[in-house]
Amino acid sequence: MNETHVPAAVPADPTANTTDLLEHRVAATPDKALFAVPDGAGGWSDISAREFRDRVARVAKGLIAAGLQPGERIGFMAKTSYEWSLVDFAIWYSGAVMVPIYETSSPAQLAWNLTDSGAVGIITEDAAHAARFDEVRGELPDVRISYRLDEGALGKLEAAGSDVTDEELESRRSAAVGTDTATLIYTSGSTGRPKGTVLTHANFVELSRNTEAAIPEVVNSDGTTVLFITLAHVFARFISVLCVQAGIKVGHEPDTKKLVQALGSYQPTFLLAVPRVFEKVYNAAEQKAMAGGKGKIFSAAVHTGVEYSKALDTGHVPLGLKLKFAVLDRLVLSKLRALLGGRATHAISGSAPLGEFLGHFYRSLGLQILEGYGLTETTAPATVNRPGKFKVGTTGPAMPGTGIRIAEDGEIQVIGIPVFKEYWKNPEATAAAFTEDGWFMTGDLGSLDEDGYLKITGRKKEIIITAGGKNVAPAALEDPIRAHVLVSQVVVVGDQKPFISAFLTLDAEMLPQWLATNGLPPMNVAEAAKDPKVRAALQEIVDQANSHVSRAESIRKFTVLPYDFTIESGHLTPKLSIKRHVILADLADEIEAIYSADVNTGGLSVAG
Structure with a gap:
């Protein structure tokens, strides 16, 4: 199959904007909890739909009083929190357009x-964010409004807006229609200078309503979730809007080190994460089991769980496997399930391929990971697995109101409800992003199976062509290597070179436990990069891939670097994807060194 279309499940309303989702939610369930915030004692305090809407209105009035005009853009730089969603809707109610900025x-x-x-x-969260703004403030003469959340910005805005009438607010709130700009999200810059992606109110409204209709098992008013990935990214931003539409109660925990504690107290029914988070959770559980002398039973439970999940896909699970799984589930897997809060039955994963092993592993825990595919330009999900339409190893079928097709060169193209309007003031880039018949060209490579399920195989711009003419998709090698507990990041190179090479970085968080489990003394990343046993383990990982x-x-x-790639170093995007063009430029000398050496030296080296 090369093309598939799924009709919209909900009739479109071209007059609706994002604020209508909240208005409808308040009208339907005014007293139902829509958010929960930490109560300071390890628990959570609920905020009803009406309470949220009333405060949104007061903050929006403050923005109007501050002189923010309809259609004007205002930046927002803050960590994921309840206040993030509050400011988001307040800006919409004021008639303005948010430009989210990664913290x-x-x-x-x-x-x-x-x-x-x-x-x-601009609205910033704290002194650190404000300092970054102050550093460039002289370059920004048009910025006339500035607030800081930690200096009581929301309270000040509420007080300042006390003279703005309800009629003025309603006029601002209801003015935008579906084709108007809802937000301006700048791409993460993994392939060059960020472009402003114009997403409309219809992108959010129609996609939210159709997603609720497509996945009622997950998206319903009985659902609860904890958001911890950044709301500046379209993935979490769309989910936050979707939760308002569906009446799902949302908590926030920006510190991933406190995530397990938050999951235990909040007990969400579904999770939202990128694959790296699922890899980290698995690796941490594996290392903890090995450190406690339970490595063998953990390994047996995982192997059996994956085998059990695969058997489910065949429609028949042998009795012996059922019994073995039941025992190991009680002894091992049920404890892992409890770490996720005990109530989560589904998770939504995006931004990169998850991998079949982890998909089957989490499914054996009773957590069905609904892997999806999308970009900023598709308002996040273009395809998503559903509980009843689910295939491990794919990103599922197209969302309602969406078409997917595969071009002759393997590129994935998208049309329909989620596709963005244009790149901000960049008609050349906009024209280059669409085919003559209106399909958005994603730059990703994939295939559709006979049932219309999409499988991602790589990025078009990342395809490596060796000197021998062989086309190599880096993701096929990078994804399984990066999933290992020892590895933080991996970058495959070899364009126009005689063979494929790679750069690996070590996971500083997982390294101490791995060293202890394997009978090695403590050492830092730079020291471990040179250790023969660590290098031998990495060779096995590469050989397996x-x-x-x-x-x-x-x-x-392959070369083991004595440091890691980070967001701060400029090598990772905020969603933890590698900035390949930056890394290749920074490692130009190291790459040249690999290929200037004797081809037959083989194996591994250490940089630095």
Whole structure:
């Protein structure tokens, strides 16, 4: 199959905007909890739909009083929190347009987003964020509005807006229609300078309503979730809007080190995460089991669980496997399930392929990971697995109101409800992103099976063509290597070179436990990169990944770096994807060193 279309499940309303979702929610269930915030004693305090809407209105009036005009852009830089969603809807109610800025952005990145968007204001969270703004403030003469959350910005806005009438607020709130701009999200810049992606009110409204209709088992008013990935990214931002539409109660925990504690107290019914989070949870559980002398039973439970999940796909689970799984589930897997809060039955994963092993592993815990596919330009989900339409290893069928097709060169193209309007003031880039018949060209490579399920195989721009003419998709090698407990990041190289090589970084968080489990003394990342036993383990990991590809596609040499790639170093995007073009530029000398050496030296080296 090369093309598939799924009709919309909900009639479109071209007059609706995002604020209508909250208005409808308040009308339907005014007293139902829509958010929960930490109560300071390890629990959570509920905030009803009416309470949320009333405070949104007061903050919006404050923005109007501050002089923010309809259609004007205002930047927002803060961690994931209840206040993030409050400000988001308040800006919409005021008739303005938010430009979300990642809390990890540098002053230069912040300046670009505000300058390019023509923003007239900014709201920051704390002194650190404000300092970055102050560093470039002289370059931003159009920015006339500035607030800080930790200096009581919300209270000040509420007080300032006391003279704004309800009639003025309603006029602002209801003015936008579906085709109007709802937000301006700048791409993470993994392939170059960020472009402003214009998402409309219809993108959020129609996609939210159709998603609720498509996945009622997960998206319903009995649902609860904890958001911990950044709301500046379209993935979490869409989910937060979807939860308002569906009446799902949302908590927030920006500190992933406190995530297990938050899950235990909040007990969500579904989770939202990127694959790296699921990898980390698995790796941490594995290392804890090994450190406690329970490595063998953990391994047996995982192997049996994966085998059990695979058997479910065949429609028949042998009795012996059922019995074995029941025992190991009680002894091991049920304890892992409790770490996720005990109530979670589904998770939504996006931004990168999850991998079949983890998909089957989590399914054996009773957590069905609904892997999806999308980009900023598709308002997040273009395809998603559903509880009743689910295939491990795929990103599922198209969402309602969406079409997916595969071009002759394997590129995934999308049309329909979720597709963005344009790149902000960049008609050349907009024209280059669409085919003549209106399909958005994603730049990703994939295939559709006979049932219309999409499988991602790589990025078009990342395809490596060796000197021998072999096309290699880096993801096929990088994903399984990165999933190992020892590895933090991996970057495959070899374009126009005689063979494929790779750079690996070690996971500093997982390294101490791995060293202890394997009888090695404590050492830092730089020391471990040179240790023979660590290097031998990495060789085994690479060999395992190589076993799934041809020799021409396999990694012949790899280098272990004495440091890691980070957001702060400029090598990772805020959603933890590698910035390949930046890494390749920064490692140009190391890459040259690999290929200037004798091809037959083989194996592994250590940089630095």
